[in-house]
Amino acid sequence: MKVLRWAAVLSVAVAAMAATVPAATADSGPPQWTAAWGAAMQRPTPGTADNGPNWSVNGFKDHTLRQVVRVTAGGSEVRIRLSNLYGAKPLAIGGARVARSAGGAMVWPGSARRVTFAGKPVATIPPGKELVSDPVALTVSVLERLAVTIRVPDATGPATFHRFTTATSYRAGGDHLDDVAGDAFGQTTSAWYYLTGVEVDSAAGTVVAFGDSLIDGVGSSAGADVRLVDQLAERLITAGRPLATVNAGIAGGRLLKGSPCYGESATDRFQRDVLDRPGARAVIVHLGANDLGLPQVGGACVGSTAKVTVQQLIDGHRTLIEKAHARGLKVIGVTILPLRGALFPFWNKDVEEARNALNRWIRTSGAYDAVLDADHAMADPAAPDRPRPGYLFMDGLHPDDAGHHAIAAALDLRPITG
Missing domain, CATH: 3.40.50.1110 (SGNH hydrolase)
Structure with a gap:
């Protein structure tokens, strides 16, 4: 067996302004970004007896999603990556927040930060594309759990998602972007929707x-x-x-x-x-x-x-x-x-x-x-x-x-x- 020799850190940088892209785009200038959490996206497919039900086939309409992920690198800024890779129509994002998880669907009071896309609080992701948010000023620690909340106001049709997880995702009807408590998020599933990456400035x-x-x-x-x-x-x-x-x-x-x-x-x-x-x-x-x-x-x-x-x-x-x-x-x-x-x-x-x-x-x-x-x-x-x-x-x-x-x-x- 060969002894593994790790390469020097690749300097990967992306434009600070969000961009609709088919994939992550690198350039040579600061800031540097590191993928601290990620999931591979899949086509919508019905739930199974093994994995339980999911919402991918029916998609969403006038819903708020809250998804909790554990980041594996720390930094002073974060950004999220959303995917409409398998969507048949443009995906309207009516707002997004990133906050510290307080367990379940709850977030720590005062920790939520508004996420913007090219300076705007809303965005539309064309079919087959990804969207990278603007940097969000939030200091995060290694192995900290973050809650990413996404508002989906319009009918999406079948949703791009990741089918199997060991995590719980939460859904609420209506606009609950800024809820601290998790009471409204009474619907759950063990899949991730649209969220394909969380990145830190590192x-x-x-x-x-x-x-x-x-x-x-x-x-x-x-x-x-x-x-x-x-x-x-x-x-x-x-x-x-x-x-x-x-x-x-x-x-x-x-x-x-x-x-x-x-x-x-x-x-x-x-x-x-x-x-x-x-x-x-x-x-x-x-x-x-x-x-x-x-x-x-x-x-x-x-x-x-x-x-x-x-x-x-x-x-x-x-x-x-x-x-x-x-x-x-x-x-x-x-x-x-x-x-x-x-x-x-x-x-x-x-x-x-x-x-x-x-x-x-x-x-x-x-x-x-x-x-x-x-x-x-x-x-x-x-x-x-x-x-x-x-x-x-x-x-x-x-x-x-x-x-x-x-x-x-x-x-x-x-x-x-x-």
């Missing part, structure tokens, strides 16, 4: 975790911030190198194929979700499990059930590595978790053979700058093709909190902390 730099349900946090406890990526953020801080982390995972996501419910292919979304994040300097990649397993599952959400070869997966990984290296990012490959024992038809002998072959390539090819061996961290010593029982979520596949901890602990931080 040169800390960001590690983007990119991949599927392992990265997205499936199996970890709701509301506890104990996903693999959350625990990596805490390890970096404890080690004295508080690099920010962004979670760009999508549960069900595949390397080579998109699907109606599980987002675009990783090769298609890599630019937007990784390379265009302000301050991105390294990326952690876990992909391939769903490319191998989902064809056995089938169903409307899966889309294409065409089988893929190991060589096709290797070529897809190489594509991501080359794109990241071209931008100066270091790339950490993550081996595919044990798949046998899942409570859905995800495994067969051919899948296991392909998983082992892909893992061998990730470990030994030298294509990645470093390797996080999640397979080894999760494998049962008595049966290496199965997950370790003590680290296993009830679905028989994903890690529980202990499993997420074990994988986060397996990443060698010595090149960062030494």
